[in-house]
Amino acid sequence: MKISNLKKNYEKFSLNIDSLSIDEGKIYGIIGPNGCGKTTAMKLIAGIEKPDSGQIDYEGLTERDMTMVLRKPYLLNDTVIRNLVYPLKLRNIKPDDGLVNHFLEITGLTNLRDEYAHGLSGGEQQKLALARALIFSPKVIFIDEGFSNMDIESVAFFENYILEMQSKKPMTWVIISHQLSNIRRLCEHVFFMHNGEVRASGSTGSLLSDPRDEKLKQYLQYA
Amino acid sequence: MFELLDREILGIITLTLRMTLLSTVISTILGVPLGLWLDHAQFRGKHIVVLINRTLMASPPVVIGLVVYLLLMRNGPFGFMGLLFTLEAMIIAQVLLLTPIICGIVYTASERNSSHIRTFAKTMGASKFQTQVLLIKELSNEIYFSIITGFGRAMSEVGAIMIVGGNIRHHTRVMTTTISLLRNRGEINQAIFLGIILMLIAFAVQLIAGFLRKRERRINENF
Amino acid sequence: MKRNFASILAVFLILSITLAFTVGCDDSNETGTIVLATTTSTYDSRLLDFLLPVFTEETGWDVQVISVGTGAAMQLGRDGEADVLLVHAREAEDQFVADGYAERRYDVMYNDFVIVGPYHGAISHNDDIEQTFRDILDQELLFISRGDDSGTHMRELQIWDALGLTPEGNPNYLESGQGMGATLGMAAEMNAFTLSDRATWLAYPNVMDLIIVCEGNPRLLNPYGLLVVSTTLEPTGAQAFVDWMISPATQALIATFGVEDFGQPLFFPEA
Numbered sequence: 001m002k003i004s005n006l007k008k009n010y011e012k013f014s015l016n017i018d019s020l021s022i023d024e025g026k027i028y029g030i031i032g033p034n035g036c037g038k039t040t041a042m043k044l045i046a047g048i049e050k051p052d053s054g055q056i057d058y059e060g061l062t063e064r065d066m067t068m069v070l071r072k073p074y075l076l077n078d079t080v081i082r083n084l085v086y087p088l089k090l091r092n093i094k095p096d097d098g099l100v101n102h103f104l105e106i107t108g109l110t111n112l113r114d115e116y117a118h119g120l121s122g123g124e125q126q127k128l129a130l131a132r133a134l135i136f137s138p139k140v141i142f143i144d145e146g147f148s149n150m151d152i153e154s155v156a157f158f159e160n161y162i163l164e165m166q167s168k169k170p171m172t173w174v175i176i177s178h179q180l181s182n183i184r185r186l187c188e189h190v191f192f193m194h195n196g197e198v199r200a201s202g203s204t205g206s207l208l209s210d211p212r213d214e215k216l217k218q219y220l221q222y223a
Numbered sequence: 224m225f226e227l228l229d230r231e232i233l234g235i236i237t238l239t240l241r242m243t244l245l246s247t248v249i250s251t252i253l254g255v256p257l258g259l260w261l262d263h264a265q266f267r268g269k270h271i272v273v274l275i276n277r278t279l280m281a282s283p284p285v286v287i288g289l290v291v292y293l294l295l296m297r298n299g300p301f302g303f304m305g306l307l308f309t310l311e312a313m314i315i316a317q318v319l320l321l322t323p324i325i326c327g328i329v330y331t332a333s334e335r336n337s338s339h340i341r342t343f344a345k346t347m348g349a350s351k352f353q354t355q356v357l358l359i360k361e362l363s364n365e366i367y368f369s370i371i372t373g374f375g376r377a378m379s380e381v382g383a384i385m386i387v388g389g390n391i392r393h394h395t396r397v398m399t400t401t402i403s404l405l406r407n408r409g410e411i412n413q414a415i416f417l418g419i420i421l422m423l424i425a426f427a428v429q430l431i432a433g434f435l436r437k438r439e440r441r442i443n444e445n446f
Numbered sequence: 447m448k449r450n451f452a453s454i455l456a457v458f459l460i461l462s463i464t465l466a467f468t469v470g471c472d473d474s475n476e477t478g479t480i481v482l483a484t485t486t487s488t489y490d491s492r493l494l495d496f497l498l499p500v501f502t503e504e505t506g507w508d509v510q511v512i513s514v515g516t517g518a519a520m521q522l523g524r525d526g527e528a529d530v531l532l533v534h535a536r537e538a539e540d541q542f543v544a545d546g547y548a549e550r551r552y553d554v555m556y557n558d559f560v561i562v563g564p565y566h567g568a569i570s571h572n573d574d575i576e577q578t579f580r581d582i583l584d585q586e587l588l589f590i591s592r593g594d595d596s597g598t599h600m601r602e603l604q605i606w607d608a609l610g611l612t613p614e615g616n617p618n619y620l621e622s623g624q625g626m627g628a629t630l631g632m633a634a635e636m637n638a639f640t641l642s643d644r645a646t647w648l649a650y651p652n653v654m655d656l657i658i659v660c661e662g663n664p665r666l667l668n669p670y671g672l673l674v675v676s677t678t679l680e681p682t683g684a685q686a687f688v689d690w691m692i693s694p695a696t697q698a699l700i701a702t703f704g705v706e707d708f709g710q711p712l713f714f715p716e717a
Contacts (some may be wrong), residue, residue: 048345064348074343077361086348133346263652268576298633307635383673392593392621404623406661409521 006054029187073129250321258329279323288383332365515596593621
């Protein structure tokens with residue numbers, strides 16, 4: 001995926017991404033202070049919002065190949081199980097029992113499968129949203145702070161799960177997180193955003209251990 | 224008092240139900256898409272349209288009755304259709320009363336939730352049609368409420384249908400106009416008796432609607 | 447300066463409130479408000495709008511008018527909700543007195559009923575009520591009955607009954623269940639015949655398509671009666687209203703009502 005000269009203006013804020021490329025099968029991280037435009041950038045790249053100008057070359061990917069887990073996940077006014085299989089239904093795929101049970105199991109929602117999703121806790125809702133995004137095996141998955149409400153054990157579990165999946169059947173991941181431990185464990189490449197721009201980018205190890213950018217240094221100070 | 228439950232009263236009840244159900248169905252078919260469209264559409268003067276809608280929600284039935292009367296009277300623009308003092312005229316008046324109510328409730332609900340639902344639909348890669356289906360499903364509680372509200376209004380209305388229907392015995396006499404007539408005759412007991420029947424019918428309709436709704440949910444459970 | 451103005455305003459306010467109360471108190475010591483339940487024709491024809499301000503000015507009594515059908519007006523009397531009744535259903539009025547709800551009935555005025563129908567209708571102007579009603583039935587002409595237990599409705603039923611005819615069940619015999627004005631409007635819209643009191647007929651606009659097809663028959667005479675309800679809490683006011691209505695001056699006033707607008711009186715004095 002190649003992004004060039006992406007622009008989006010709001011009343012009090014404007015986003016400018018000169019050039020950025022996301023390669024297939026890798027895990028990317030986006031970090032940066034609140035209000036720096038991470039979520040906006042992600043929505044533009046994921047094709048959920050339209051930029052004012054600029055190009056994104058999806059290199060053959062369509063909307064149906066990508067998905068995004070929103071920061072505040074939207075759950076259908078329906079049961080857990082029907083939330084989980086919703087993307088399959090959209091694609092006219094008959095849900096496979098084994099697959100469904102697998103995802104219920106890893107999210108710990110097996111016993112809650114017929115409960116209304118709105119009754120779930122914040123962490124459970126995030127797990128369900130994550131499972132729902134994964135169940136149709138998208139080629140690209142965007143996650144906007146998808147672990148923020150989960151307990152430590154669950155976070156660790158999903159980190160391991162993602163890495164294991166990645167070793168078997170690689171997908172492209174773009175993850176926004178404020179927990180640098182997430183980023184360090186998962187991401188190969190990191191973008192640091194500040195004030196609507198990508199200020200620094202590079203491989204996770206080098207960027208986080210040897211920050212050259214002043215703003216990134218400040219940001220990491222408190223992390 | 225029970226001699227009132229004769230064939231004439233049964234005819235009045237049947238006519239009332241026919242008028243109310245038909246008005247509600249037509250108003251739903253018009254009002255729900257209109258409310259959804261009004262929320263999604265962007266055009267100049269939209270706030271004025273919304274304001275007009277809000278005003279029409281509170282339009283006095285007598286005024287609507289008079290307007291429809293003027294339109295349908297022999298020397299009026301639609302006089303050639305010969306609809307005045309018929310069931311059709313009463314339904315036209317009621318549709319004019321109900322549609323803004325249903326449209327307004329759906330619009331308000333949609334305005335609050337539809338952007339989240341649309342964003343979510345995009346993250347799932349839903350098509351335009353699938354997005355519409357999702358919207359209606361997710362707003363179904365509010366849509367249901369709007370229909371029930373409209374139905375209640377249709378059932379209880381008397382001012383407009385008295386004017387355009389003429390309260391003609393065996394033709395356009397419904398429960399509310401009968402009650403009004405009984406009051407004019409000073410037969411308060413019978414008026415109260417009919418009023419209680421009207422309330423019981425309203426109660427029964429709510430029960431049936433609630434039951435159907437539950438059943439519909441249960442059927443959908445088998446994804 | 448500002449303060450002065452404010453205090454003047456306050457004094458003025460207090461004065462006017464006091465004044466209002468004194469006037470109000472004085473008023474209620476001698477007179478008050480009576481409730482008049484009446485048939486729609488006296489109200490729809492604006493006769494009461496014409497008479498009542500004069501009555502209030504001369505006597506100080508206020509009158510609240512409840513305009514309903516004669517049947518409902520008499521029910522209001524039986525329930526003690528009205529002090530005076532002005533109605534037109536002679537038999538029912540006599541029964542009202544016989545049942546003890548009023549001491550006596552006062553003649554006050556009369557007018558007549560007319561049968562109106564479409565201009566190009568099958569019936570030409572006549573004074574034969576029997577033939578007119580028979581023609582309406584036999585030729586299956588559309589007829590709208592009030593069907594609301596009003597004085598006019600009762601009269602219509604009496605006429606059918608006296609002629610030995612039964613209109614009920616005839617597909618062209620409709621019942622509107624509404625007041626005289628609304629029923630006249632419907633008759634005009636539907637090209638139908640109906641029985642109306644002359645006052646409402648003359649005073650009601652937008653019925654140009656209708657004409658009188660039958661009038662001047664003794665069966666169509668329409669006397670109005672006044673009844674003071676026995677249980678009234680304002681016997682003085684109620685009696686004052688009756689006395690005023692049947693006084694020569696008021697009777698003369700009634701005879702002038704409508705002459706200017708319609709070229710003929712709507713009601714004729716009978717007291």
